[in-house]
Amino acid sequence: MADEQELTPGATVSRCQKCRVGWVPLRLLCPRCGYDVLLPEKVHEAVVEQTTCVRHSAGAENWTPRHLASVRTTENQVLIVGLDGPVKDGTRVKLYERGMAMFGKAQ
Amino acid sequence: MQPAIIGFAEKKNTRQLEPGADVYTYLRDVIAAALRDAGLMPADVDGLGVFSFYMGPDKAVDLAFRLGLKLNWVVEATHGGASAINTLGHALRALDAGAAKVIVVVAGDVRGFGPSRAPGMASYSRSRRDYLVPLGYGGPNSLFAMLTQRQMQAHGLTREDYGRVVIAQRAWAAGSANATYRSPLTMEEYLAAEPVADPLTRFDCPPACSGASALVLAAADRCPRGRAPIHIRAIRECYNYDNHEGDGLRTGLSTIAADLWNAAGVGPGDMHLANLYDDYPAMILAQLNDLKIIPDGDLKGFIRDKIATREFPVNTSGGLLSGGQAGGAGAQLGTVEMVRQLQHRAGDNQVTSARFGVSTGYGQVIYRYGAAAAAAVFERGVMRI
Numbered sequence: 001m002a003d004e005q006e007l008t009p010g011a012t013v014s015r016c017q018k019c020r021v022g023w024v025p026l027r028l029l030c031p032r033c034g035y036d037v038l039l040p041e042k043v044h045e046a047v048v049e050q051t052t053c054v055r056h057s058a059g060a061e062n063w064t065p066r067h068l069a070s071v072r073t074t075e076n077q078v079l080i081v082g083l084d085g086p087v088k089d090g091t092r093v094k095l096y097e098r099g100m101a102m103f104g105k106a107q
Numbered sequence: 108m109q110p111a112i113i114g115f116a117e118k119k120n121t122r123q124l125e126p127g128a129d130v131y132t133y134l135r136d137v138i139a140a141a142l143r144d145a146g147l148m149p150a151d152v153d154g155l156g157v158f159s160f161y162m163g164p165d166k167a168v169d170l171a172f173r174l175g176l177k178l179n180w181v182v183e184a185t186h187g188g189a190s191a192i193n194t195l196g197h198a199l200r201a202l203d204a205g206a207a208k209v210i211v212v213v214a215g216d217v218r219g220f221g222p223s224r225a226p227g228m229a230s231y232s233r234s235r236r237d238y239l240v241p242l243g244y245g246g247p248n249s250l251f252a253m254l255t256q257r258q259m260q261a262h263g264l265t266r267e268d269y270g271r272v273v274i275a276q277r278a279w280a281a282g283s284a285n286a287t288y289r290s291p292l293t294m295e296e297y298l299a300a301e302p303v304a305d306p307l308t309r310f311d312c313p314p315a316c317s318g319a320s321a322l323v324l325a326a327a328d329r330c331p332r333g334r335a336p337i338h339i340r341a342i343r344e345c346y347n348y349d350n351h352e353g354d355g356l357r358t359g360l361s362t363i364a365a366d367l368w369n370a371a372g373v374g375p376g377d378m379h380l381a382n383l384y385d386d387y388p389a390m391i392l393a394q395l396n397d398l399k400i401i402p403d404g405d406l407k408g409f410i411r412d413k414i415a416t417r418e419f420p421v422n423t424s425g426g427l428l429s430g431g432q433a434g435g436a437g438a439q440l441g442t443v444e445m446v447r448q449l450q451h452r453a454g455d456n457q458v459t460s461a462r463f464g465v466s467t468g469y470g471q472v473i474y475r476y477g478a479a480a481a482a483a484v485f486e487r488g489v490m491r492i
Contacts, residue, residue, distance in 0.1 A: 055301075056301070
């Protein structure tokens with residue numbers, strides 16, 4: 001995971017201003033109610049559901065293993081996040097982001 | 108006019124490109140070969156469907172120009188693994204509507220092996236570029252590694268179960284002249300393979316390669332004598348079927364299967380074979396389940412009793428997993444093999460008396476799994492004498 005100084009707390013969802021559902025990836029219309037005003041809001045916690053270690057990437061030079069997880073937020077969004085290292089399924093993580101990429105850090 | 112597939116050609120998949128070859132020569136070669144197979148000349152062609160990830164900056168009309176084709180109808184697909192069925196559907200409707208009389212549907216790519224591959228991954232879509240590439244996700248392998256874990260948990264599957272699927276396809280590849288990997292694979296070799304993204308190993312991931320294929324569609328009575336035209340009884344497609352709110356264990360096929368079979372007038376039990384988009388073993392099983400070819404949802408039993416025994420032939424060319432993933436041509440691999448089988452031209456791999464078959468496309472991985480899915484039901488027509 002990148003240096004924590006580079007990360008900002010929370011992961012951005014696009015929140016429908018009518019039905020209040022938050023979406024990732026960001027949407028233009030709310031898939032649930034069709035409303036066209038969605039604003040960015042942060043979610044901060046999630047639970048790890050699956051993890052993987054990416055040990056090989058075709059064509060990549062000097063590849064080092066990366067740890068990724070599929071996590072479910074407290075609002076039920078499922079996100080793909082980068083991790084510092086291996087964690088067990090069920091681990092609670094705090095969410096961060098750099099740009100739009102999301103990262104999880106075990107609490 | 109009853110439209111049908113009346114000819115095809117496929118270039119052997121390879122990871123060793125011959126000197127002077129590029130994506131354009133690949134597309135040219137299969138178009139020329141497919142027209143010869145159909146007994147037609149380039150001047151007969153008035154419609155062209157194209158899908159290729161790496162053909163840029165040229166577009167379909169540029170390709171037509173370089174081939175000297177004067178067209179009344181052209182389409183270019185950008186739907187990942189669902190592009191072949193999508194384009195086939197467009198072509199059938201165009202023939203039916205009289206927009207064209209002879210359409211070539213061509214797919215192909217010359218894949219980069221090395222750092223040159225990276226820009227393609229980064230620019231595949233906005234979501235993947237912004238959310239996944241900065242994580243070093245290494246392409247879809249990591250996403251389907253986690254999806255595979257979900258399927259293992261939901262259906263009680265083991266690594267050995269997936270191994271049986273992969274080994275069965277490798278056995279089909281042994282009889283397929285165009286497959287990249289044709290040597291037999293044992294369970295010991297499968298289980299000992301180098302890991303790619305846990306729990307996937309290299310045999311669970313389709314090897315990138317170069318390849319191309321083309322289909323010729325026209326009125327069935329233009330099929331060469333001694334050959335059977337191949338009819339498409341139904342095509343259905345589905346895009347963004349669940350708004351990415353699910354777990355990816357069901358594909359869009361689950362929302363169109365009933366309508367597909369109803370429109371086809373035959374059911375999953377009537378199929379003699381299935382050629383499914385097999386970017387990963389888990390997705391073969393998900394699609395079979397969605398299509399109700401696995402009638403009771405018992406994935407483990409179907410692998411053991413039907414796939415491993417060849418009682419129900421699946422991916423008879425070896426699929427992407429053994430045949431190789433040749434970009435756009437990978438999307439058309441199953442359809443080309445279906446035509447080969449239903450025209451009874453599959454040699455050692457011929458499924459006896461094959462009359463009906465189903466092919467699928469799956470892909471356009473937006474974030475966690477594929478958002479595009481399509482299926483077509485094919486039937487062998489009456490041979491022209």
